[in-house]
Amino acid sequence: MIEVKDLVVDFKGKTILNKLSFTLDRGEIIGLVAPNGTGKSTLMRGIMNYLVPNSGQIEIDKLSYKNRREEKKIHRLITMMPDQNDLYNYLSGMDHLKIYQNMWHQTAISPQKVIEELKMTDYCHKKVGDYSLGMRQRLCFAMQIVANTPYMLMDEVMNGLDPSNVALISQVLIEKKREGKGIIIASHLLENLTVFSDIIFFLKDGILTKKIVKGQAERPVVRFTSKKKLLTLADFKVVCLPNGTSYISVETEAQLTEIINALMTAGIHQFSYSPITLNDLYFYYFE
Numbered sequence: 001m002i003e004v005k006d007l008v009v010d011f012k013g014k015t016i017l018n019k020l021s022f023t024l025d026r027g028e029i030i031g032l033v034a035p036n037g038t039g040k041s042t043l044m045r046g047i048m049n050y051l052v053p054n055s056g057q058i059e060i061d062k063l064s065y066k067n068r069r070e071e072k073k074i075h076r077l078i079t080m081m082p083d084q085n086d087l088y089n090y091l092s093g094m095d096h097l098k099i100y101q102n103m104w105h106q107t108a109i110s111p112q113k114v115i116e117e118l119k120m121t122d123y124c125h126k127k128v129g130d131y132s133l134g135m136r137q138r139l140c141f142a143m144q145i146v147a148n149t150p151y152m153l154m155d156e157v158m159n160g161l162d163p164s165n166v167a168l169i170s171q172v173l174i175e176k177k178r179e180g181k182g183i184i185i186a187s188h189l190l191e192n193l194t195v196f197s198d199i200i201f202f203l204k205d206g207i208l209t210k211k212i213v214k215g216q217a218e219r220p221v222v223r224f225t226s227k228k229k230l231l232t233l234a235d236f237k238v239v240c241l242p243n244g245t246s247y248i249s250v251e252t253e254a255q256l257t258e259i260i261n262a263l264m265t266a267g268i269h270q271f272s273y274s275p276i277t278l279n280d281l282y283f284y285y286f287e
């Protein structure tokens with residue numbers, strides 16, 4: 001289990017993480033959502049001990065960064081997905097995978113198997129300098145999958161991938177979860193995060209403010225767009241999002257009927273009724 005307790009990170013007097021706490025079990029995926037520059041990478045770098053937090057505790061399977069020996073043990077248990085800038089243009093994809101296989105020889109799986117699974121057979125022997133953005137991204141993901149550590153941190157794993165590759169990597173993530181991996185994924189592809197995450201956290205003001213749990217339906221809402229900005233409708237509070245959508249929360253069936261009648265009376269005939277979406281929640285929390 002990864003346990004983060006009261007983590008504080010300040011940069012130049014600005015508090016980025018402010019007593020942030022959470023736990024991650026093996027066999028669980030946490031999705032991390034926040035606007036650019038909020039602290040997602042800082043949190044991951046803190047968990048990897050790539051930066052020294054101002055205060056707080058980080059434990060990984062009860063090990064902590066208290067000395068070099070424990071740090072080495074931790075880095076056999078956890079990897080952060082490499083960044084595209086870490087790749088060597090003059091080496092092939094296969095070379096990179098072999099380096100990772102050697103470095104994490106205690107846990108590593110066969111690069112060949114991963115290459116087939118990620119459909120990289122056609123290009124894995126070519127030099128990385130000739131790869132497209134999406135090919136490089138798949139290689140970074142493949143490197144972490146080869147290392148095969150029990151815990152994996154992934155910052156923007158879907159960066160630059162087309163929809164087929166997003167679907168492919170989502171499937172691999174689900175498989176990894178079934179194998180018992182504990183994974184944290186920061187992503188701006190909100191709907192995609194719901195495909196594999198067990199819990200999605202919104203990071204705001206240095207803490208995890210909103211927790212969305214898979215299988216627990218969010219409150220239902222009636223969503224609509226109207227030319228005129230409405231603040232209320234028949235005594236119901238209307239929430240106007242900056243993406244042009246408005247919604248009204250619905251608590252009972254009777255309320256639903258009342259809201260629909262009010263919308264019709266106001267000349268609004270197009271609306272939908274469903275649990276609030278992750279996109280709507282994002283705008284509600286961050287705009």
Ligand SMILES: Nc1ncnc2c1ncn2[C@@H]1O[C@H](COP(=O)(O)OP(=O)(O)OP(=O)(O)O)[C@@H](O)[C@H]1O
Nearest residue numbers: 011012016034035036037038039040041042043186
């Ligand atoms: N080494 C550093 N020194 C000073 N400030 C830093 C440092 N690293 C990050 N920051 C600042 O901390 C804040 C959080 O950065 P971070 O990279 O964690 O954001 P993020 O949520 O991962 O963003 P993105 O979605 O763009 O990747 C930003 O304001 C950034 O400028």
